[in-house]
Amino acid sequence: MINCAGITKKYGDLEVLKGIDLTINKGEVVSIVGASGAGKTTLLQILGTLDKPTSGEVELDGINLNKLSGKELSVFRNTRIGFVFQFHQLLPEFTALENAMLPALIKGASKADAEKQAKEFLTFLSLDHRLEHKPSELSGGEKQRVAVARALINRPAVIFADEPSGNLDSHSQEELQKLFFDLREAYNQTFVIVTHDYHLAKMCDRMIEMKDGLVHNT
Numbered sequence: 001m002i003n004c005a006g007i008t009k010k011y012g013d014l015e016v017l018k019g020i021d022l023t024i025n026k027g028e029v030v031s032i033v034g035a036s037g038a039g040k041t042t043l044l045q046i047l048g049t050l051d052k053p054t055s056g057e058v059e060l061d062g063i064n065l066n067k068l069s070g071k072e073l074s075v076f077r078n079t080r081i082g083f084v085f086q087f088h089q090l091l092p093e094f095t096a097l098e099n100a101m102l103p104a105l106i107k108g109a110s111k112a113d114a115e116k117q118a119k120e121f122l123t124f125l126s127l128d129h130r131l132e133h134k135p136s137e138l139s140g141g142e143k144q145r146v147a148v149a150r151a152l153i154n155r156p157a158v159i160f161a162d163e164p165s166g167n168l169d170s171h172s173q174e175e176l177q178k179l180f181f182d183l184r185e186a187y188n189q190t191f192v193i194v195t196h197d198y199h200l201a202k203m204c205d206r207m208i209e210m211k212d213g214l215v216h217n218t
């Protein structure tokens, strides 16, 4: 699913990633942990095509990312990758249903198909009674579940989550954590999750520990 070899990233003189080799298999739920500044977000952004490495190769879903043009990369990102961030980043003027539908509409799905898919995922995520609510009318946990539905809608190869439960109360945190594993069970969905939450990290199939720009154990 994901293979990366010799990933480095430099910001000026600062070498944030110093040669990362990593393999993540389909259907795995993997956490990336490490101290603040260890390079976790930088690695996630490179794996998720939001940033480019200084050197090294990333293969995702059978595609070598170095070989894609800027335009091909953005199509690949919208269709094959899902993201969940610490702050949900839903569009405030749209309903839960509309927010979840958006990536499917961008991909070119018909409104009817996008709506059907979005409703299926929102129902799976126990939000069938919140379809017409706008983000301001949803709880933090609900907003984050809409963000998960939006990430899922195109059935991406992988969902990258950066501190997905960082802004939630402990009950919503637990609910969200359980969902990742439910979604893997139901859809064989692959997740790569950057987290400071040791409880979540330990629940994952594998914990990738980063230290000083290197992976220490996988």
Ligand SMILES: Nc1ncnc2c1ncn2[C@@H]1O[C@H](COP(=O)(O)OP(=O)(O)OP(=O)(O)O)[C@@H](O)[C@H]1O
Pocket: 011, 014, 016, 034, 035, 036, 037, 038, 039, 040, 041, 042, 043
């Ligand atoms: N655009 C940038 N320009 C310069 N330095 C950067 C940039 N982005 C990140 N860095 C530096 O790279 C290092 C790694 O940052 P990164 O955000 O990947 O760490 P992290 O492990 O995710 O940390 P945290 O747990 O605090 O989010 C930090 O020292 C950071 O200051």
